Amino acid sequence: MIKPIHHPGENNSNVIRDHLVAIEPRSLRTYTPSQAILAKSAGSFHWTPEGRKLYDFTSGVLVANLGHNPVRWTKRFFELMGWNNLGAANDGDAYFSAVTMTAYNAATPIEIQASEKLLALMRVHPVGVRMQQVLWAASGSEGIQKALWAAMAKDKNRDMIIATRYGFHGKKGLSNAITGTENDKERDPRVKFISFPMCECNDLSMRDKPFDFTHYQKELDALWHQYGRKLGTLITEPYLGGGGSYHPPKEYLQMLVRFCREKDIVFILDEVQANFGRTGQNFAYESYGIEPDIVVLGKGLGNGVPVAAVVGRKDLFDCLEYGEASDTWSA
Incomplete structure (x- = not known):
């Protein structure tokens, strides 16, 4: 969103809207003149942080067919999951007031908190300097799609993608x-x-020898010689996790980043598997000492909850228009 939307009498919501503009791209939502902030929901109603009650005529973009936070359904779900019950509830209690589970085209305070905390964590190391905004998604492959859309939108004449073989x-x-x-x-x-x-x-014996990236550099140079500025994006994983676990020398990834900087190519690091400790640091780009333009997170990000995130340069995400990266579960 280019400018925050403010409404009188909604001081808390307006603060959240200001944060929203700074840390999440407009493409995560379709355009709306209201930009509701939903603090909690129950049944057919939402409540703003100021306590204003809103009637939900969308049922969370056709998701909450049973209403928001239904007691009977949630209690049954908790039982199936082996979690504690919600506690005593009267038979007449159809809904309980809790965090909004589906806030399509709106925003929730907890979403903004998550975005801010994630960005702060990804900027702890200096190589996270390009981590400026967050695009949420529901799965790793969906996050990859959004990352590629953003990179390719930068220049539609540069729609060719370089990828590493045997990646997933x-x-x-x-x-x-x-x-x-x-x-x-x-x-x-x-x-x-x-x-x-x-x-x-x-070959573990090669680990103690200087990495010779001549062959790999020649491949990149040959592609550039053949296709030139049609090449706009390069994507790889910090390590290959499909069919094994292959961890490259740091110099290999550093060479790829260097090539991208020289040719003005967007460098995407697919950390869907590698994030949150798999390489010793919270993020693999910290372990390898590289500055990605976009990082895709998933799997360990949710620890079993289906959530992914695309984090990167604001100027790239700004290339996507309203709604171009939105979906039912994107926010």
Whole structure:
């Protein structure tokens, strides 16, 4: 959102709207002149942080068919999950007032808190300087899609993507197009693959030797010579986790970032698997000492809850218009 939307008498909500503009891109929601802030919900109603009661005619974009936070359904869900019950409830208690579970095209205080805390955590190390805004998603492959949309929107004449062979980024759409190798069927012609240092990963004796990236640099140079400024995005994983666990030398990823900086190519790091401690640091880009333009998080981000995040440069996310990265569960 370019400018925050303010409403009189909604001081707390207006503060949240100000934060929303700064840390989440407009594409996460379709345009609305109201921009409701929902503190809690029950049944067919929402309440703002100021206590104003709103009637929900959308049922959370056609999701809350039973109403928001239904007691009977939630108690049954808790029982199936082996969690504690909600506590004593009268038979007539149809709903309970709690955090809004589906806030499509609106925002909640807890969402803004999550965005701010995530950005603060990702900026702890100096290499996180490009982590400026958050695009939420429901799965890792969906996050990859959104990251690629943002990168490709920067310059529509530079729609070719470089990906590393044997990576795994998803099973559908663009996330599938950059998965595997060029030998796979129905390969998107915009995607070009480069080698991943499998030999260096497999042969432990090579770990003590200086990494020779000449071959890998030549591959990049050859692609640039052939396609030039049609190449706009490069995506890789910190380590390959599909079919094994292959951790490349730091110099390999640093070489990729250096190439991207020289050619003004957007560098996307797929940390869906590697985030939150898998490489020793909270984030793999910290372990490898690189500055990604966009990082995609998932899996460990939710610890079993289906949530993912695309975090990166504000100027890239600004290339997407209202609603271009929104979906039912994006906020």
